[in-house]
Amino acid sequence: MFVNKMPRYEILSQDAMAVLDKGWRRLVSDIGVEFLSDRALDLFRAAGQTVEGNLVRFDPDFVLEQVAKAPREFDVQARNPANSVHLGGDHMAFGAVYGPPFVRDGEVRREATMDDFRRFTKLAQRFPQLDSAGGVVCEPNDTPLDSRHLDMVLALQTLTDKIYMGNVVSGGNARDTIAMTEILFGGREAIERTPATISLINCNSPLRWDDRMLDAQLEYSAANQAVVITPFLLMGAMSPVSVPATLVQQMAEALTGIALSQLIRPGSPVIFGSFLSNIDMQSGSPCFGTPESAIGLLCTGQIARRFGLPFRTGGGLTSSQTADAQSAYEAMMTMLPTFLAGTNWVMHAAGWLEGGLVASYEKFVIDIEILRMLQAEFTPLEIDEAALAFDAHAEVGHGGHFLGAAHTMERFRTCFYRPLVSSSANYERWLRNGGQDAAARAGEIARKQLEDYEQPPLDEAIRAELDEYVVRRRKELGD
Amino acid sequence: MFVNKMPRYEILSQDAMAVLDKGWRRLVSDIGVEFLSDRALDLFRAAGQTVEGNLVRFDPDFVLEQVAKAPREFDVQARNPANSVHLGGDHMAFGAVYGPPFVRDGEVRREATMDDFRRFTKLAQRFPQLDSAGGVVCEPNDTPLDSRHLDMVLALQTLTDKIYMGNVVSGGNARDTIAMTEILFGGREAIERTPATISLINCNSPLRWDDRMLDAQLEYSAANQAVVITPFLLMGAMSPVSVPATLVQQMAEALTGIALSQLIRPGSPVIFGSFLSNIDMQSGSPCFGTPESAIGLLCTGQIARRFGLPFRTGGGLTSSQTADAQSAYEAMMTMLPTFLAGTNWVMHAAGWLEGGLVASYEKFVIDIEILRMLQAEFTPLEIDEAALAFDAHAEVGHGGHFLGAAHTMERFRTCFYRPLVSSSANYERWLRNGGQDAAARAGEIARKQLEDYEQPPLDEAIRAELDEYVVRRRKELGD
Numbered sequence: 006m007f008v009n010k011m012p013r014y015e016i017l018s019q020d021a022m023a024v025l026d027k028g029w030r031r032l033v034s035d036i037g038v039e040f041l042s043d044r045a046l047d048l049f050r051a052a053g054q055t056v057e058g059n060l061v062r063f064d065p066d067f068v069l070e071q072v073a074k075a076p077r078e079f080d081v082q083a084r085n086p087a088n089s090v091h092l093g094g095d096h097m098a099f100g101a102v103y104g105p106p107f108v109r110d111g112e113v114r115r116e117a118t119m120d121d122f123r124r125f126t127k128l129a130q131r132f133p134q135l136d137s138a139g140g141v142v143c144e145p146n147d148t149p150l151d152s153r154h155l156d157m158v159l160a161l162q163t164l165t166d167k168i169y170m171g172n173v174v175s176g177g178n179a180r181d182t183i184a185m186t187e188i189l190f191g192g193r194e195a196i197e198r199t200p201a202t203i204s205l206i207n208c209n210s211p212l213r214w215d216d217r218m219l220d221a222q223l224e225y226s227a228a229n230q231a232v233v234i235t236p237f238l239l240m241g242a243m244s245p246v247s248v249p250a251t252l253v254q255q256m257a258e259a260l261t262g263i264a265l266s267q268l269i270r271p272g273s274p275v276i277f278g279s280f281l282s283n284i285d286m287q288s289g290s291p292c293f294g295t296p297e298s299a300i301g302l303l304c305t306g307q308i309a310r311r312f313g314l315p316f317r318t319g320g321g322l323t324s325s326q327t328a329d330a331q332s333a334y335e336a337m338m339t340m341l342p343t344f345l346a347g348t349n350w351v352m353h354a355a356g357w358l359e360g361g362l363v364a365s366y367e368k369f370v371i372d373i374e375i376l377r378m379l380q381a382e383f384t385p386l387e388i389d390e391a392a393l394a395f396d397a398h399a400e401v402g403h404g405g406h407f408l409g410a411a412h413t414m415e416r417f418r419t420c421f422y423r424p425l426v427s428s429s430a431n432y433e434r435w436l437r438n439g440g441q442d443a444a445a446r447a448g449e450i451a452r453k454q455l456e457d458y459e460q461p462p463l464d465e466a467i468r469a470e471l472d473e474y475v476v477r478r479r480k481e482l483g484d
Numbered sequence: 485m486f487v488n489k490m491p492r493y494e495i496l497s498q499d500a501m502a503v504l505d506k507g508w509r510r511l512v513s514d515i516g517v518e519f520l521s522d523r524a525l526d527l528f529r530a531a532g533q534t535v536e537g538n539l540v541r542f543d544p545d546f547v548l549e550q551v552a553k554a555p556r557e558f559d560v561q562a563r564n565p566a567n568s569v570h571l572g573g574d575h576m577a578f579g580a581v582y583g584p585p586f587v588r589d590g591e592v593r594r595e596a597t598m599d600d601f602r603r604f605t606k607l608a609q610r611f612p613q614l615d616s617a618g619g620v621v622c623e624p625n626d627t628p629l630d631s632r633h634l635d636m637v638l639a640l641q642t643l644t645d646k647i648y649m650g651n652v653v654s655g656g657n658a659r660d661t662i663a664m665t666e667i668l669f670g671g672r673e674a675i676e677r678t679p680a681t682i683s684l685i686n687c688n689s690p691l692r693w694d695d696r697m698l699d700a701q702l703e704y705s706a707a708n709q710a711v712v713i714t715p716f717l718l719m720g721a722m723s724p725v726s727v728p729a730t731l732v733q734q735m736a737e738a739l740t741g742i743a744l745s746q747l748i749r750p751g752s753p754v755i756f757g758s759f760l761s762n763i764d765m766q767s768g769s770p771c772f773g774t775p776e777s778a779i780g781l782l783c784t785g786q787i788a789r790r791f792g793l794p795f796r797t798g799g800g801l802t803s804s805q806t807a808d809a810q811s812a813y814e815a816m817m818t819m820l821p822t823f824l825a826g827t828n829w830v831m832h833a834a835g836w837l838e839g840g841l842v843a844s845y846e847k848f849v850i851d852i853e854i855l856r857m858l859q860a861e862f863t864p865l866e867i868d869e870a871a872l873a874f875d876a877h878a879e880v881g882h883g884g885h886f887l888g889a890a891h892t893m894e895r896f897r898t899c900f901y902r903p904l905v906s907s908s909a910n911y912e913r914w915l916r917n918g919g920q921d922a923a924a925r926a927g928e929i930a931r932k933q934l935e936d937y938e939q940p941p942l943d944e945a946i947r948a949e950l951d952e953y954v955v956r957r958r959k960e961l962g963d
Contacts, residue, residue: 296860331813381775394724
């Protein structure tokens with residue numbers, strides 16, 4: 006996996022950090038946070054916090070005591086050990102887009118299906134830049150709603166041998182995910198020892214954790230599975246129209262959610278989550294790849310590091326409707342800061358389009374190109390006497406060229422980044438090759454990668470047990 | 485103009501810097517640098533450097549003594565004083581693309597004309613993100629070669645009231661540019677007191693300064709006009725296939741070129757230039773927006789600051805043939821590091837396409853959007869108690885929304901970046917609006933901006949004198 010040894014780009018001064026710190030403390034103690042779960046409320050009450058109805062008013066120092074119990078770094082195991090990931094420190098792990106109800110395939114935009122889900126999952130398996138297909142790569146609208154999570158988890162478990170995300174629609178779905186994960190990894194103890202799923206727990210921002218998400222969190226944290234505690238902040242709607250205010254709200258929500266995980270099971274793995282952008286104040290539409298979201302992202306990294314927590318931000322986010330120039334500059338506007346911040350868990354790293362409503366095959370491949378470029382860019386230079394190639398200068402002299410120099414001949418295969426989608430062909434050659442733009446070329450690459458896909462081997466007995474589980478549970482769920 | 489108060493992103497360690505420092509010293513003293521100009525050679529010989537034929541071997545400390553004479557920061561005046569720029573420190577100035585022989589307008593790619601030149605110049609005047617139309621915004625192929633520079637300078641002087649770049653095809657062209665600048669600014673003394681042009685002096689890399697460029701440099705530096713001393717480094721062709729080796733070569737070339745300017749006229753304004761990318765080692769085509777070029781850019785900023793020199797890097801560079809996703813992620817891959825590095829003079833900031841062979845109307849507007857976004861992103865947050873909007877939380881409460889909050893209503897017009905090209909419209913609305921991609925929308929914006937263009941006023945006597953100069957010189961040049 007990718008380890009980012011380049012410097013972090015930090016933009017918050019100590020004074021600014023002190024203001025933010027004071028802010029979240031005031032928010033959790035004065036305004037408080039709602040938890041729509043009796044079990045959560047009981048845990049906070051038992052721990053001495055002030056509970057009135059669903060509202061919890063916190064002692065900020067208590068929150069920090071709980072947060073301090075969370076591991077600074079941890080592993081998530083994949084069924085292929087070579088694909089296990091380490092979350093935290095300089096490590097960066099990348100998962101595909103999560104949640105779109107629609108897909109775009111060239112000019113066609115339509116409802117996503119289970120077939121699309123499988124195809125995106127296969128693409129995620131094909132590209133080494135992705136550590137995971139994620140979870141809900143797209144919404145399989147043609148499968149029954151109540152048992153859909155079984156199909157998705159099974160696809161993630163069998164079509165890839167990478168880590169995967171758990172379903173969070175309800176506590177029951179979380180239990181199914183955990184049960185299937187136990188089957189795949191050889192029992193409860195194996196996955197409690199080393200987590201094998203990451204699950205996304207979104208806040209119903211502002212300052213409210215709802216029952217479905219909390220039910221899932223209670224299951225996952227109890228099983229020592231990783232949870233990404235994520236305030237869902239589109240400034241102007243779910244938070245004030247101010248980046249500092251939104252950062253403070255993000256701290257209040259994330260830290261109290263993380264405190265809950267530590268009450269459920271001290272030491273259980275958590276990720277400080279961030280999903281921070283803004284709405285268009287004219288239309289109310291969410292905007293992505295904005296300057297404000299990039300600033301929020303950089304600040305979030307610095308804040309999470311201060312609390313010693315692995316964190317999640319970023320992805321190839323865009324509001325654009327097609328895999329055009331806008332989709333690319335907005336994706337890069339999010340993804341480059343993601344690398345500057347050294348984000349540990351990057352969701353939506355490939356395939357996101359149209360504000361997350363659409364999973365796009367073309368954009369998926371374009372995002373892979375962006376990831377490949379940034380992984381190359383964020384690999385430190387080795388600067389020593391040998392790298393200066395003095396002999397090459399002695400050989401080539403003044404006004405000559407280095408094309409045939411011995412130094413070049415020894416290195417020409419690996420010396421530079423080699424693109425996946427990008428073309429530097431001259432105009433005539435590009436025309437002869439079909440004159441396609443990057444989106445069209447990316448679509449072709451996606452099709453070719455799917456043709457070349459091979460399913461990773463899986464023990465037949467385990468596969469049979471998983472299938473049996475799905476059949477039984479589907480029947481129980483009435484689908 | 486834009487002042488970048490965000491931190492610089494520096495990636496070279498002190499050890500790495502020491503290796504690079506040793507490298508350029510060895511290069512200029514052992515291998516030396518060629519200067520194809522007797523006047524330049526005479527100056528170096530008189531200053532005690534070792535000259536054999538066209539080759540100069542330098543005492544590196546002598547080079548540094550000369551470099552130390554150059555101003556750390558300086559002004560370039562525009563005929564509209566509100567558009568004068570300050571070069572150096574945290575200031576960033578932006579000019580349009582320079583040099584393309586072709587243009588792209590939608591699906592049409594053709595030879596550039598003087599009409600295109602004027603249209604791009606007008607676009608540069610329209611957008612406040614650009615401090616200059618640059619110089620050769622595109623090559624006006626339909627005008628006579630020998631007097632073309634007169635038409636270009638006149639267009640830059642009359643269609644914009646921003647700063648402009650000088651012509652560098654020959655010493656004669658430089659003299660014409662200076663003469664016309666004297667007319668516009670009220671005489672030689674006025675432009676010697678504060679420079680009124682910037683000119684691009686490219687190295688014939690590796691390690692050779694050719695006669696045409698040196699002749700232009702001799703004119704401009706003698707007249708105290710700013711020169712951008714720029715090694716032209718496509719790694720694999722003009723420099724070794726190694727970023728560190730290329731940085732060392734860049735230092736050797738730029739610093740010796742700058743030393744020459746200081747011998748011509750001590751204290752004359754110079755800019756440490758960089759044009760650093762790589763070729764595709766399969767095809768030999770130049771590549772732009774690559775990881776290697778981004779790394780080179782970040783290092784260049786750090787190096788130039790170390791010598792106390794304003795510097796030039798960056799732009800919206802891309803190899804792409806159309807204003808597609810590739811053109812946008814490559815442009816952003818260059819432009820975001822340009823802001824991280826705090827580049828003082830950014831050429832090619834709008835309109836560059838197809839490796840610089842094409843000036844594109846669509847890409848011009850897309851690049852303006854990228855500049856606007858980055859200027860917003862690189863404006864520091866104000867983080868104080870008031871920014872935390874505690875009252876808005878008290879008003880909205882848990883699980884509510886901030887759309888109608890008093891805090892929002894007071895700020896909704898200016899709280900977020902407002903895009904020029906980008907769309908966050910929902911799919912149905914986007915379809916109703918024509919379903920255009922970003923390039924098509926950008927093309928429409930370009931057309932609208934040209935319709936709305938108004939020529940900035942100019943004193944009639946000055947205009948007459950400029951016209952007279954052009955007519956006379958055109959006749960003398962035989963066109």
